[in-house]
Amino acid sequence: MFLLVYIDDILITGNNESAISNLLINLNSQFSMKHLGPASQFFGISIQSTKDTYFLSQSAYALSILQQTNLAKCNSLSNPSVTKQPSNFKPDNTISDATVYRRITRGLQYLTITRPDIAHSVNNLAQHMHDPAPVHLYLLKPLLRYIKGTINFGLPIIKSKLQLRTFSDANWAGDPITKKSTTGFCTFLGENLVSWTVKKQTTVSRSSTESEYRALAAATADIIWMRRLIADFNISHNQPISIYCDNTSAIALANNPVFHVRTKHIEIDQRLLLLGCAGVLPARRLLSWRPGKFPPLCILIVLVFAQFFLLFFPLAVPFFYFFLISSSSDFYISGSALLWISDQEIKALASPF
Known part of the structure; x- marks a missing residue:
């Protein structure tokens, strides 16, 4: 319970x-x-349940945001963002000033709890809340029109094998002004999405390999926390955790320590990924998973709400505290390397370098 x-x-x-x-x-x-x-609403999140399936959505909350901007009956779009900013555009009175922009953008940040498909677009808009320019007011409307056409989207939770896997990516030098890259990764527990992050990197990356490697390091830190979290739900996870990356150079960098002498500018991320690496094996030798007892399906809902509380309600942490228990854990980067991390090495990650 x-x-x-x-x-x-x-x-x-x-x-x-x-x-x-x-x-x-x-x-x-x-x-x-x-x-x-039985739970049907919790903090504005609708919980629809059927046999072996749950669906979390915020359709009513999304509709209230559209009503605030008089876009409840607008034409929808199929893309949440504009791929290329227009050089000339006509001013739109739908979002009249910076105050409305801030209020709507804050509301969209809460909507990303069940809408990871708009996380990147909301992240870009939230970076200009202190002083939005006319172009930012213009870019907010296409996102709202996309939400109008996808207002019933949400997070499905189904019965599946409880095996963690993470997908990592980076948008190299995506910011047109600062040229900083954006980290993005998402974590699945079986077939269910339980954690995702879109965040601008703190420093400028000099290559796409560096930005992808930093994203891998952030995804690794998140997956370590997630594995310890599910351990509190008595879910053992002794099989390797798949971390997928689409950059062959970043995979080769993680797999070949000889290259690290020439990449000292990402030394901290390199240590996070490989400090506990006792050996590197081909991905084809991934160990098979032995299923155990399936816990209540509702646990997956609690995992989603755990992310929600820690991000948006820090004061709730004393009420929703997890005692992290370390146990054996393995990681591998898809395509090239299988990184083995043991108990003692995971504990070393928490100690100063």
Whole structure:
């Protein structure tokens, strides 16, 4: 049984109905509470459940954002962003000033909890909230029109093997002004998306290999945290974790330590990826996975809400605290290398270099 508490809202899940009933009886005897039945809404997130399937969406919240800008009946678009900024454009009164821009952009940041498809576009718009230019007001409208056509999109959660895998990518020098790259990665637990990040890198990368390698390091740090998190749900994960990368140079850099003498400008990321590497094996020798007991499907919903609380409600951390327990873990980079990381080496990642 798992209990999620934020202020006066409680979400309970588990596979023992009697234990849940006893807990509700004990809570009602001590506090004034109202039992709302099976979860259908939580912090504006709709939870639709069928047999072996859940669907998380924010369609009502997305509609409220469109109504604030009078775009509830607008024509939809198939792309959330403009691939090339226009040199000349007509001013649009739909988003009139910077105040409206900030309010709508903040609302879109909350919408990304169940809409990873707009995460990159919202990230680009949020970088200019302090002083939005007319072009940024112009670029916000296509995103809202895309949301109009995809208002029913959300996160499906289905029953599948509980095996972690991560996809990493980077947009090299994507910022037209600072020339900084953007890191992007997403983590799946089986067939379910449970974690994703889009973030501008802190320094300028001198090559696409460097930007991709930094994205790999960020994805590795996230997957270590995720593996420890699911360990608290009694989900053992002893098989290698797949980290997929589409840059052959970054894969070769992770697989061949001889190259690292010439890449000291990314030494910290190199140590994060390879500090615990005891050996490198071809990806074809990946160990097979032995399935164990399947936990309650609702646990996947709690994992999504864990990301949501830590990102948007830091004050909820004392109520939603996970004691991280390290156990054996393995990682491999698809295409070239299989990196083996043990208990002691994972603990070394947390210690100063």
